[in-house]
Amino acid sequence: MNKINIKINGMDLQVEPGTRIIEAAKQLHIDIPHLCYHPDQRIKALCRVCSVEVVGSSKMSAACSTQVWDGMEIYTNTEKVYRTQKGILEMILANHNQDCLACDRNGNCELQALAERFGIRQQGLARTVDPVDSEDENPCLIRDASKCIKCGRCEKVCRDVQGVSALTAAGRSEDFSFTTAYHKPLEQTDCVLCGQCAAYCPVGAISIKDDTEAFLTLLRDPVKKVAVQLAPAVRVGLGEAFGFEAGEAVTGKIVAALKYLGADAVFDTVFAADVTIMEEGHELLTRIKAGGTLPMITSCCPGWINYAEKHYGDLLGHVSTTKSPQQIFGALAKSYYCHSRQWQPQTLATVSIMPCVTKKYEAARPEMEKGGIRDVDLVLTTQELARVIKRAGLDFSQLPDLPFDQPLGKGSGAGVIFGASGGVMEAALRSVYALAEKRELEQLDFTEVRGWQGIKETTLELKGMRLRAAVVHGLANAKAIMEQIQAGTCRYAFIEVMACPGGCIGGSGQPRTAAREYKTSRQQTLYALDQQNPIRKAHENPEVELVYKKFLGAPLGELSHELLHTAYAARGAKSSKTDI
DSSP states (O other), X not given: OOOEEEEETTEEEEEOTTOBHHHHHHTTXXXXXXXXXXXXXXXXXXXXTTEEEETTOSSOEETTTOBOOTTOEEEXXXXXXXXXXXXXXXXXXXXXXXXXXXXXXXXXXXXXXXXXXXXXXXXXXXXXOOOOOOBOOSSSEEEOGGGOOOOXXXXXXXXXXXXXXXXXXXXXXXXXXXXXXXXOOGGGTTOOOOOHHHHHOSSSSEEEOOOHHHHHHHHHOSSOEEXXXXXXXXXXXXXXXXXXXXXXXXXXXXXXXXXXXXXXXXXXXXXXXXXXXXXXXXHHHHHHHHXXXXXXXXXXXXXXXXXHHHHOGGGGGGBXXXXXXXXXXXXXXXXXXXXXXTOOGGGEEEEEEESOTHHHHHHXXXXXXXXXXXXXXXXXXXXXXXXXXXXXXXXXXXXXXXXXXXXSOOOOHHHHGXXXXXXXXHHHHHHHHHHHHSSOXXXXXXXXXXXXXXXXXXXXXXXXXXXXXXXXXXXXXXHHHHHHHHHTOOOOSEEEEESSTTGXXXXXXXXXXXXXXXXXXXXXXXXXXXXXXXXXXXXXXXXXXXXXXXXXXXXXXXXXXXXXXXXXXXXXXXXXXXXX
């Protein structure tokens, strides 16, 4: 299709038909102010901060929703535009809790940044904010309606991407808001605590519960030993908070920072990911051989587990019983590692650094403990770790690169790519093939399950059969797969599900960014780290072989079942119609 000619601020530009004004302006490096607009979401046109002038129109036009036409002339820098945009911002601020110092988003708030851009130092309009209690009954998220600017981003991601609709529009006129049904706490709704609402919120109306002080308290405890585990996606996300290029791996500097802060040992969750593959791979092969429940669905993502428990309680038999890498690490640290150091498990505190806010909920689940000893004592997100490092005054970019501690610090390339959608599947298939065929795959890369397509699939020839596998990210896509299972039409034997778009690299605990390119860069770095690793298969990790030889015995053995497996139960679930 031929491009069309337009003008923005007197500058000629050719764009594709259907392009919106806000997107066209970006091509001229013009950032039109906005709040409700997000490049990953459908257009809402609620806030009108992006109002611009279009020649020939008597009304201001919303740049986010107005498509250009041939010959269109647009002005984004007139006095009328400036006054309109500033006036809208002042009205939003008049209805906004401006206690910025106490806000999680202070210094990283889109409304605050726009106020600075427009030179708004004092509130010119009468304040209309009513005091609203914060909700913090769950271990992950805090909602504060007094900070909500009614942009609708949270509702859109919850409905369109996750298919949950725990948040919805309510009321009219001055009573209009985005809230839960009947204003219930999140835990009493269909919410799965994935935190994508917090990731998309431009202000502090939905934020991640901060556990940094609890972490610092643990580090100061003279009795406790503190062992920290680092998830794959964190190493390619944290650097962005300190000015590194998007997706740049800063693994060694994170280890150094944690040691400087006082951690006794820093381990790699990738080791536990390799153990996960050993357990999950054997579980899949056992189900296939014994005629067990298929398809088997991965259990690494706690947001997905919450979704399955709440929405598909009678299909939980399809979910792998293998714990997530976070919990497997905690269980082995409190048993195998403590035994090797002759420590009592009670003296060791295990702390996770995760890209995912739902990991806080997972760690707190009642079944994730043995004899009163929790697998994981505390979870910090990537954002929280950045906050702790800055608080300590560490010059992160100048820190040395330190190695992980052993024996729980050696991981394969297969474990590294757990952080990207499709990574768990790739890692599993590499080992499942070797375990079943007693020989190695010639081609380790399953590129067809990488990228941003919502549902991806691959096949593997295994013991004379064709194993069909699917990779799903975003819970709305998971819903489509679960409906196939309900209907008896699902053709897959093995399914990976990740709640967050892109997998863990797009977790709600990662540094906030509106750009998918950042998340793509994180994915690409993980794949590069896999390629560079001399060990690219979980079953070839010598430390994993050692833990089975010296401690666990065999995958799916008695001790493995006791420490590394669990069960899930329906809770407030929507019953499905078909038993499998």
